[in-house]
Amino acid sequence: MPKVVDAARVTTRDNTVWRTCTECGQLRPIPDGVERCDACLQQREREALQQHALNGWEYAHRYTGVIGRIEAWALLIPNVSDAERLDHIRQALSTLDQAKAVS
Secondary structure, eight states: OOOHHHHHHHHSSTTEEEEEOTTTOOEEEEETTOOSOHHHHHHHHHHHHHHHHHHHHHHHHHHHHHHHHHHIIIIIOOSOOHHHHHHHHHHHHHHHHHHHHHO
8 A cells, every 4th residue: 555655756856755954844855864954954054155255355454454563563563672672573474373273
């Protein structure tokens, strides 16, 4: 005797079964070995991309500030010895290492 599950297998895409998505709770055709529907997977991908973009801007702002400090000590501040310039540039670069260790 045919069962409802067998009918669902016939009417869905290859290797999918009507199951409840663990994230949104909707009944959808989901492949074996997958726990979330396509909509939830795409939402997670969008959130991950957005987080990567935010991280990228955070890095850009951090490096921009340090590059500005290095440029100031290397080119713009007059009447300073090379040793003092290098010391301040090293200090600016060390702030990058500290921020990297924190994040």
